[in-house]
Amino acid sequence: MRTNFLYEPFSFQYETLDEMPELKPNKHFFELVYILSGKGRHCINQHEFEYGENHMFLITPQDCSRIDITATTTFFILRFSNIYLKNNAFSLENIQRLEFILQHANHKPGCILRNQSDKKLIRPMVEAIIRESAGNDLYDQEIIRQLVQSIILVVARNIAKYLPGNLDHGAEEKIIDIIHYIQQHIYEPEALRTTAIAGHFGLSENYLGKYFKKHCNETLQSYTGNYKLTLIEHRLKHSDKRINEIVRELGFNDESHLNKFFRQKKGVSPRQYRQAAQKG
Numbered sequence: 627m628r629t630n631f632l633y634e635p636f637s638f639q640y641e642t643l644d645e646m647p648e649l650k651p652n653k654h655f656f657e658l659v660y661i662l663s664g665k666g667r668h669c670i671n672q673h674e675f676e677y678g679e680n681h682m683f684l685i686t687p688q689d690c691s692r693i694d695i696t697a698t699t700t701f702f703i704l705r706f707s708n709i710y711l712k713n714n715a716f717s718l719e720n721i722q723r724l725e726f727i728l729q730h731a732n733h734k735p736g737c738i739l740r741n742q743s744d745k746k747l748i749r750p751m752v753e754a755i756i757r758e759s760a761g762n763d764l765y766d767q768e769i770i771r772q773l774v775q776s777i778i779l780v781v782a783r784n785i786a787k788y789l790p791g792n793l794d795h796g797a798e799e800k801i802i803d804i805i806h807y808i809q810q811h812i813y814e815p816e817a818l819r820t821t822a823i824a825g826h827f828g829l830s831e832n833y834l835g836k837y838f839k840k841h842c843n844e845t846l847q848s849y850t851g852n853y854k855l856t857l858i859e860h861r862l863k864h865s866d867k868r869i870n871e872i873v874r875e876l877g878f879n880d881e882s883h884l885n886k887f888f889r890q891k892k893g894v895s896p897r898q899y900r901q902a903a904q905k906g
Contacts, residue, residue, distance in 0.1 A: 636706035664699025
């Protein structure tokens with residue numbers, strides 16, 4: 627079943643698939659993908675996670691994304707552009723904030739809806755959009771527009787809570803580039819050395835450290851470690867990768883090195899963490 631509705635400059639589609647066509651990068655639109663039912667895996671910028679019912683993920687114009695369906699999946703996909711943000715009922719301040727948050731979403735694997743109460747808000751709104759678009763009732767398009775705006779605001783709130791430190795829409799462009807560099811090279815230990823990052827951006831090591839701490843409210847090493855920790859947690863929770871596979875993938879010397887790193891952060895070993903997650 628496929629239904630495609632267009633209310634420029636945003637559109638949405640509602641369909642059930644056994645196989646997802648290749649997702650081609652779209653340089654002009656953001657995509658919010660909501661899972662109404664089904665299972666599979668989503669790969670975004672080299673990160674993978676298992677998706678399921680009520681998961682939502684954001685694909686920005688810069689992202690490389692692939693969806694592998696393992697059980698028939700019903701998708702609701704909302705596409706919108708910066709033009710939509712600027713032409714609708716958002717204040718100027720909110721437009722600037724939304725553009726920043728969505729453009730610089732911190733892409734960690736997993737559902738983008740981290741706040742559980744917000745997660746409960748999204749499905750009724752998605753179902754209401756589908757219901758309104760199926761009929762021909764009074765004010766249906768206006769109701770749909772209001773629901774779309776509400777969904778975008780809820781998503782932005784969830785992203786904003788996980789931007790590093792005190793980073794906000796007034797942050798300098800260079801700090802955004804540094805954060806993107808870290809995320810892009812998280813699997814390359816040599817590229818994450820302070821000397822490598824400083825050299826890439828033409829900064830001294832001393833200045834880089836102070837600059838990052840000033841804008842992110844944490845050290846460069848702390849941010850890199852915490853970002854890597856999040857990737858490990860999601861692999862332990864949502865994949866069947868062996869510990870030694872995670873060791874190789876994320877550049878640890880050996881399993882003992884990973885165990886020590888993880889225990890310092892979480893107080894338990896990776897195996898204990900996975901066992902607790904499976905029981906939970």
